[in-house]
Amino acid sequence: MIHAGELVTCAGRGGTAEEELEVVEDGALLVAKGKVVWTGTTRQLLQKNLGKAKKSIDAQGSLVTPGFVDPHTHLVYAGSREDELERKAAGESYISILAGGGGILRTVRETRASSAAALASESVGRLSQLMKNGVTTAEVKTGYGLDLAGETKMLAAIRRLGRVSPVELIPTFLGLHARPPEFRDSKEYADHVTRDILPAVAAERDRPTFSDCFCEAGVFSAAECSAYLRASRSLGFRLKIHADEFAESGGAGVAAELGCVSADHLGRSDISGARAMANQGVTAVLLPGTSLYSSIPYADARGIIAAGCRVALGTDLSPNSWVESPQFVMSLACTGMRMTPAQTLLGFTKHAAAAVARSDIGVLAEGSQADFVIHGVPGYRFIPYRVGGSYVLSVFKRGRLVYDSGES
Ligand SMILES: [Zn+2]
Numbered sequence: 001m002i003h004a005g006e007l008v009t010c011a012g013r014g015g016t017a018e019e020e021l022e023v024v025e026d027g028a029l030l031v032a033k034g035k036v037v038w039t040g041t042t043r044q045l046l047q048k049n050l051g052k053a054k055k056s057i058d059a060q061g062s063l064v065t066p067g068f069v070d071p072h073t074h075l076v077y078a079g080s081r082e083d084e085l086e087r088k089a090a091g092e093s094y095i096s097i098l099a100g101g102g103g104i105l106r107t108v109r110e111t112r113a114s115s116a117a118a119l120a121s122e123s124v125g126r127l128s129q130l131m132k133n134g135v136t137t138a139e140v141k142t143g144y145g146l147d148l149a150g151e152t153k154m155l156a157a158i159r160r161l162g163r164v165s166p167v168e169l170i171p172t173f174l175g176l177h178a179r180p181p182e183f184r185d186s187k188e189y190a191d192h193v194t195r196d197i198l199p200a201v202a203a204e205r206d207r208p209t210f211s212d213c214f215c216e217a218g219v220f221s222a223a224e225c226s227a228y229l230r231a232s233r234s235l236g237f238r239l240k241i242h243a244d245e246f247a248e249s250g251g252a253g254v255a256a257e258l259g260c261v262s263a264d265h266l267g268r269s270d271i272s273g274a275r276a277m278a279n280q281g282v283t284a285v286l287l288p289g290t291s292l293y294s295s296i297p298y299a300d301a302r303g304i305i306a307a308g309c310r311v312a313l314g315t316d317l318s319p320n321s322w323v324e325s326p327q328f329v330m331s332l333a334c335t336g337m338r339m340t341p342a343q344t345l346l347g348f349t350k351h352a353a354a355a356v357a358r359s360d361i362g363v364l365a366e367g368s369q370a371d372f373v374i375h376g377v378p379g380y381r382f383i384p385y386r387v388g389g390s391y392v393l394s395v396f397k398r399g400r401l402v403y404d405s406g407e408s
Helices: 017-021 042-047 084-089 094-099 104-112 116-132 148-164 186-202 222-234 251-258 271-279 288-294 301-306 326-337 341-347 350-355
Strands: 004-008 023-032 035-041 063-066 068-070 135-141 168-176 210-215 238-243 262-265 283-286 311-313 372-375 392-397 400-404
Touching (some): 017 341, 023 042, 084 094, 135 392, 148 168, 148 186, 168 186, 186 222, 222 251, 251 262, 283 350, 288 326, 301 311, 301 326, 311 326, 311 341, 311 350, 341 350
Parallel strands (some): 210 238, 238 262, 283 311
Antiparallel strands (some): 023 035
8 A cells, every 4th residue: 555645553652642643644554464564655665676566555645544443332232212312302311211211221122122133134234334434343242131141142143243244343241231120139130140141151152352341320339340340350351341421430440450451431530540540551441422422521531641541432332322433433532522633543543452452453563454444534633623424435454445435
């Protein structure tokens, strides 16, 4: 690939986000067998006299970045919840809708009534939209089954989806997402999941990488999440936590104490929680699209970064917040959370890869996976700057073209 107006490798060294991005003007990229072999300028590449490449792509001055990694999605589910827009407009909150048997619990009813095949085919369009916006790897959570049959069915649906889509999927077992109505209280349900469902999921042939829980006032307490995550860790899962989205619930502290790979949301976390996370290398995953949908404050991104935390961004694509555009989330992160364009791009590339415990994606460096995107804009600052349109020209996964807009 030659003549990238800006080739952003995200593999730079240095203290600032801009240095970490490593922007190469008139950039070039050499790929073999699905991996990056070399990066540099077009001039350097042409001087190398490599003989004839099997295939050559001219980016014609466009921006080239690593493929986006979406580290937090709930994209597999049945049904939809568009009626909640009117309920929220009338003053109801996300938590009050959930407490009344709606929200997640409505999606649980519809997901339980669906088959793995139907779930996969209902979700493929959402995954395809993510891909058209440059996503080459996406984490996908369960959590709408809330019983063993439902959760293993969701895992089967994620596996099916992974077979038909070029997007690489990273499955997460979200064991504690909401209390199903057949249980009296959250503690009773958390104990049941930890004792009965978690070991069965761990024994699955194609078991998920991560285990996750929703630590929130009125959902699951820090003590319930801590016990569940300890059990998950002893069964070999890597850990994630939904922390402090609506209220300070001790989630960031649990993430630091147990060495979670990521703590997500963090809208109400205090700064001591962020410091503890930074000390333990926990990646903060911020989800400003969800703040928008639930009309709740944005996370204190600048404070979390100043505390030394690595900050990733995700779409949180779910039936609550149907967000399919990393570009839109990056705009929100710039305008609502005062992150810089460089910080938001790292948020969907290198830092998002860290949030799913991967170092071979989210960067374009020798040996990394050749996942990259050609954007119809001249530089990386245009991604958060230009909102609402679709300007990805082409998407490559492991060196193979998987999406072409037809406009290049
Ligand atoms: Zn979530």
